[in-house]
Amino acid sequence: MKIRAVLVSAFICLLPYVANAELSIQITQGVDNPIPIAIVPFSWEGSGVLSEDVAQIVMNDLEQVGEFRSLSRSNMLSMPSEERDVYYRDWDILAQDYLLVGKINRAPGSQLVQVQYEFFDINRELKLAGEVLTGSVAQLRDIGHEISNVVFEHVTGTRGAFTTQILYVVADYVSPELTNFRLEKSDYDGQRAQVLLESPEPIMSPSWSPTGLDVAYVSFETDFPRIYIQNIATGQRRQITNYPNINSSPEWSPDGTKLAMVLSKGGSPDIYVQDLNTNELIQITDHPLIDTEPSWTVDGRSIVFMSERSGQPQIYQIELGAQSYEVERLTFGCFQCLNATFLPDGVNLVHVRRETRQSPNYQIAVINIETDRLITLTETSLDESPSVAPNGSMIMYATKFNGRGVLDAVSIDGRVKFRLPSTQGDVREPSWSPFLN
Amino acid sequence: MVKQSKQILKTGLIVISLFALVACSSTSDTDESAMGNEGSGSSSSASNGSSARTSAGSGSGQLSQEEIRAQNAMRQTVFYFDFDVAEFKPADRETLTFHARDLAANPSKRLRLEGHADERGTREYNLALGERRANGILNYLIVNGASRSQIEVVSYGEERPAQTGQSANAYSRNRRVEISSR
Numbered sequence: 001m002k003i004r005a006v007l008v009s010a011f012i013c014l015l016p017y018v019a020n021a022e023l024s025i026q027i028t029q030g031v032d033n034p035i036p037i038a039i040v041p042f043s044w045e046g047s048g049v050l051s052e053d054v055a056q057i058v059m060n061d062l063e064q065v066g067e068f069r070s071l072s073r074s075n076m077l078s079m080p081s082e083e084r085d086v087y088y089r090d091w092d093i094l095a096q097d098y099l100l101v102g103k104i105n106r107a108p109g110s111q112l113v114q115v116q117y118e119f120f121d122i123n124r125e126l127k128l129a130g131e132v133l134t135g136s137v138a139q140l141r142d143i144g145h146e147i148s149n150v151v152f153e154h155v156t157g158t159r160g161a162f163t164t165q166i167l168y169v170v171a172d173y174v175s176p177e178l179t180n181f182r183l184e185k186s187d188y189d190g191q192r193a194q195v196l197l198e199s200p201e202p203i204m205s206p207s208w209s210p211t212g213l214d215v216a217y218v219s220f221e222t223d224f225p226r227i228y229i230q231n232i233a234t235g236q237r238r239q240i241t242n243y244p245n246i247n248s249s250p251e252w253s254p255d256g257t258k259l260a261m262v263l264s265k266g267g268s269p270d271i272y273v274q275d276l277n278t279n280e281l282i283q284i285t286d287h288p289l290i291d292t293e294p295s296w297t298v299d300g301r302s303i304v305f306m307s308e309r310s311g312q313p314q315i316y317q318i319e320l321g322a323q324s325y326e327v328e329r330l331t332f333g334c335f336q337c338l339n340a341t342f343l344p345d346g347v348n349l350v351h352v353r354r355e356t357r358q359s360p361n362y363q364i365a366v367i368n369i370e371t372d373r374l375i376t377l378t379e380t381s382l383d384e385s386p387s388v389a390p391n392g393s394m395i396m397y398a399t400k401f402n403g404r405g406v407l408d409a410v411s412i413d414g415r416v417k418f419r420l421p422s423t424q425g426d427v428r429e430p431s432w433s434p435f436l437n
Numbered sequence: 438m439v440k441q442s443k444q445i446l447k448t449g450l451i452v453i454s455l456f457a458l459v460a461c462s463s464t465s466d467t468d469e470s471a472m473g474n475e476g477s478g479s480s481s482s483a484s485n486g487s488s489a490r491t492s493a494g495s496g497s498g499q500l501s502q503e504e505i506r507a508q509n510a511m512r513q514t515v516f517y518f519d520f521d522v523a524e525f526k527p528a529d530r531e532t533l534t535f536h537a538r539d540l541a542a543n544p545s546k547r548l549r550l551e552g553h554a555d556e557r558g559t560r561e562y563n564l565a566l567g568e569r570r571a572n573g574i575l576n577y578l579i580v581n582g583a584s585r586s587q588i589e590v591v592s593y594g595e596e597r598p599a600q601t602g603q604s605a606n607a608y609s610r611n612r613r614v615e616i617s618s619r
Contacts, residue, residue: 171596173601179597202593202596202597204560204564204594204596205560205561220593220596223591224591225564225591225592245568245590246564246565246568246592248561248564249561262561262565264565264568268565268569269564269565269568290562290565290566290569292561292562292564292565293559293561293562306559306561306562313562336558338558338559338562339559339561339562352559354558360520360557362557362558362559382556382557382603384559384560385559385560400603403601403602403603426601428560429560
């Protein structure tokens, strides 16, 4: 059992009176037989009211990935907060498979709080995990997500992605003349949004560095699309490209040393790779029709991209160092296949798919490039910008709801969907962070 | 080109009715039509014809049909495209020819061509499509007398819609290239 001390800033409000205004995410589609889990409200042994309901945070995390259904608090027969008060039969009667309990104390002699949690398998009458996490009151949300990771991994065997974050772009149409573009970062569930950049000119294509410390994006602030890199913590930024015409679609190599990008300085958009240490620029593709939307293969040795060279957008792959014509076509069965990325398994390719010429519907799909097995994950018509969670379990994408841009997430088997709480304006271009801890 | 039209003005003016403009149909040979073939005129410049009367009337005298067409053409600064199509409409050729001649006659003049797409399709694809649309017009202007250094091209893809929403009307207004001075 590890004890973690999370650093705190100097000033913390000790008596937060903020109501538990937890915005719940809308689960638009869940699985048929979710795993029943009881998450008992964590006891609070300090004074005042805590600003966060940690058990509720865990409950929201687990429910929105769809595989879990939590027991309503009003149906609980007892509300233990530690192991010695846990009676397995209370939970067995309620047909629960798992139980999570916890308590929160003021850490002695400090402004910090300690969250102790314990996680039980009801069927096996076994304690699976337990830990004390220490942090500021402001970090209770992080602690909740941390506990969700532990529960998720114990039950599914897959590492949880609840402490990850997302980047996205918001366009706020202030007036016919003025649009306020913002690059924002939030928790994976849309909570705790922060503005990283604000501009009256478009912002596009945010992409996390593999360390999670930096973001690359396109900004039109000079009246032309140019690529920038910004440190997320300090806000410090630098312009990376200033080539004529389009500079767009930055994508970090898995080792973080290079940036794949699209430049049209040669007359049409082609794929290039720029070394971030030496600034050396290598042209990867060279075709008079559109080549764009590069992404790296998992091993970092090849680039997947969209090209119009066969007449309509299709997905191709090229190895770094290969001749520009040595491309392999990956998609065939669609009228248009665009914006592809490999899942962490390196075999399944997430992409945007327009099935036929007749219907201009763009949907998110996954195709196994070895077996050609295709799963179309969405039914809406303007879905784009798929971004995969670092554990490969879910895909976040941009779609339209009631005429506005919103972010949805779908599990890679298509069974579970949730929608992020909408903020003001059109939300688009989600980019899911790597694991951050 | 502009000298030629001045000569036409000097040698004999034809007062034209708007009806003549509206009634005409476009020809396939753009140069010929732009040189003053009376039977020509694109639907787009014709649609701008209603505003031609005021400016023609406010001038120092009577303008040639050619000059009125040129004025109308110069007022058209937005060119619309079909879905998934990068080539401008044949009907816009004459108007663009006037823009090219205007640039040729005014070497210090600078333009910016902004390419746009509707929101269907991915953003990066639309960024590329917007550039291709603007480049099509760029090349046409150069072929017809403008200098490359006078024209700057930028694509906004689907990032700057003229009209938000998912209607066919919004989409058709968003698939465009805008000419702006700089």
